[in-house]
Amino acid sequence: MQSYYNSLFKIILLGTVACIILCTNPLFQGGGDPGYHLSGIMQLLQHGKAYCYTPSCIIEKSYWHMVWSFIFKLLPPLDIITAEKVIYSVQFALSFILVFLANNSFVKILLPKIKERFYIVFFSTILFYFSSSYVETSWATNSTVGYQISLPLSISAMSIFANIIFRKIIRKTDLLLFIVVSGFTLIFHAAEYLYVIIFIFIMFIFTFKVSYIKYVVFILLLLIILALIIYYTHPFGIYFQTLSGFMKLSNVYSAFYIIIPEVVYLSLFIGVIYCILAIFFKNTLHIRFFVTCVFYDVFMTIVSQVHYARMMFFFMPEYLVARFMSGSLWFNILPVLIFCGIYRINQNRQIFGVYILVMLLSLLCLYKGSLMMYCGYSGVVDTFIKSRDRDYVSDVSTVDIKLLESFMTKYDCKKDFFVARADISALIGAMGCFSDYNYWTYNQFPKSIVKDYSKNYKIVYVADLFPLYHNQKYNFKVYPDLLTVIK
Numbered sequence: 001m002q003s004y005y006n007s008l009f010k011i012i013l014l015g016t017v018a019c020i021i022l023c024t025n026p027l028f029q030g031g032g033d034p035g036y037h038l039s040g041i042m043q044l045l046q047h048g049k050a051y052c053y054t055p056s057c058i059i060e061k062s063y064w065h066m067v068w069s070f071i072f073k074l075l076p077p078l079d080i081i082t083a084e085k086v087i088y089s090v091q092f093a094l095s096f097i098l099v100f101l102a103n104n105s106f107v108k109i110l111l112p113k114i115k116e117r118f119y120i121v122f123f124s125t126i127l128f129y130f131s132s133s134y135v136e137t138s139w140a141t142n143s144t145v146g147y148q149i150s151l152p153l154s155i156s157a158m159s160i161f162a163n164i165i166f167r168k169i170i171r172k173t174d175l176l177l178f179i180v181v182s183g184f185t186l187i188f189h190a191a192e193y194l195y196v197i198i199f200i201f202i203m204f205i206f207t208f209k210v211s212y213i214k215y216v217v218f219i220l221l222l223l224i225i226l227a228l229i230i231y232y233t234h235p236f237g238i239y240f241q242t243l244s245g246f247m248k249l250s251n252v253y254s255a256f257y258i259i260i261p262e263v264v265y266l267s268l269f270i271g272v273i274y275c276i277l278a279i280f281f282k283n284t285l286h287i288r289f290f291v292t293c294v295f296y297d298v299f300m301t302i303v304s305q306v307h308y309a310r311m312m313f314f315f316m317p318e319y320l321v322a323r324f325m326s327g328s329l330w331f332n333i334l335p336v337l338i339f340c341g342i343y344r345i346n347q348n349r350q351i352f353g354v355y356i357l358v359m360l361l362s363l364l365c366l367y368k369g370s371l372m373m374y375c376g377y378s379g380v381v382d383t384f385i386k387s388r389d390r391d392y393v394s395d396v397s398t399v400d401i402k403l404l405e406s407f408m409t410k411y412d413c414k415k416d417f418f419v420a421r422a423d424i425s426a427l428i429g430a431m432g433c434f435s436d437y438n439y440w441t442y443n444q445f446p447k448s449i450v451k452d453y454s455k456n457y458k459i460v461y462v463a464d465l466f467p468l469y470h471n472q473k474y475n476f477k478v479y480p481d482l483l484t485v486i487k
Contacts, residue, residue, distance in 0.1 A: 042432030053429030150189035195327030420462035
């Protein structure tokens with residue numbers, strides 16, 4: 001009977017996650033990343049190439065866009081609201097499964113004597129979504145872009161590699177799986193694979209017992225492989241930028257590109273303290289691997305937040321380096337250490353009942369506590385909950401988007417080129433039609449460029465169908481203020 005209720009409770013928890021996925025909505029900004037990537041998908045459907053709003057801008061390495069374009073070809077024609085919801089729901093579900101399986105591998109290594117790991121892994125996965133993606137938004141609400149699936153894939157690659165190292169017998173299936181997952185990460189959004197390389201390097205330092213010669217050989221081999229990848233594919237947006245170039249192009253905006261919630265700092269602080277105290281008492285944990293993970297988490301967080309630390313990766317755009325915190329494994333620390341504390345006090349069957357109660361209370365405190373008001377922003381948890389209302393996380397209201405789509409039915413996207421106010425122009429591009437929106441300036445193209453397009457396309461001038469910033473519910477300022485840009 002006890003196992004029956006245990007299974008029922010697990011089903012309820014997973015069912016709750018499924019309901020959350022179906023009831024929440026993604027962040028949408030027609031002129032930002034979500035609109036940019038949706039434009040690539042819709043342009044593939046209309047024109048066969050991943051154009052970015054206009055014929056003169058093509059998205060390079062558009063494999064992620066090709067996958068979604070192929071899926072949408074199998075479905076009836078979708079409006080952009082439905083399309084973004086489909087992408088969001090599928091990628092949210094996939095990311096949850098991937099991170100859950102990865103966390104299961106991590107916890108299995110950290111707590112080798114514990115057979116029942118579901119609740120530890122579940123709460124670790126839930127904490128993963130407490131990471132902030134942009135300054136005011138939760139990680140989950142950004143699930144309509146490529147790196148929202150490549151990040152879980154990179155975490156999965158780390159877990160597979162760690163599992164390979166700690167197995168007494170290395171299985172060919174594990175090696176094959178590592179190669180396949182690594183390949184998909186590099187294909188969809190290769191910047192996140194750098195997290196895997198850093199994790200392997202740090203794991204090598206703390207975990208392997210090898211001679212000095214093997215150590216040097218491993219580093220040289222890793223550097224050679226990394227150099228070849230960089231040289232031939234530019235996978236991380238790397239174009240051999242010099243340090244002086246990095247200093248000149250340093251973007252102050254990236255300094256607050258990601259705001260880290262207090263729960264992350266709390267986890268790292270407790271993790272570091274535990275690593276120090278572990279010297280003096282017997283551990284339930286696999287302490288060497290735990291120290292590896294904590295060091296990796298601290299390193300990624302420091303690089304993400306400290307400008308001078310980001311200079312170590314001067315060959316990359318700073319906004320990508322500022323995102324390193326996303327690759328941290330901090331979400332495993334609290335659930336594992338809380339379990340260890342309860343386990344030391346009471347090792348009978350009631351331990352998981354106590355553990356579940358403690359974790360639920362902890363999550364409640366995080367929601368009701370200062371996380372919501374961190375740095376004056378709405379808070380990642382609050383944002384996620386409010387995303388039930390699509391208009392709260394979209395810079396254009398649902399009503400206005402439907403009005404524009406109704407207007408567009410009169411025209412042919414393959415023959416017409418649309419000129420409109422910047423926010424309307426961006427939406428038209430996201431629908432798969434050519435427009436005069438310039439993603440790099442958040443504004444319209446000059447009239448001279450539009451005149452050049454008139455040679456091949458019929459120019460359609462679109463009136464202001466709705467006021468700028470008509471959606472009063474939306475209050476995020478992740479991207480430049482379009483009103484300021486247009487003026």
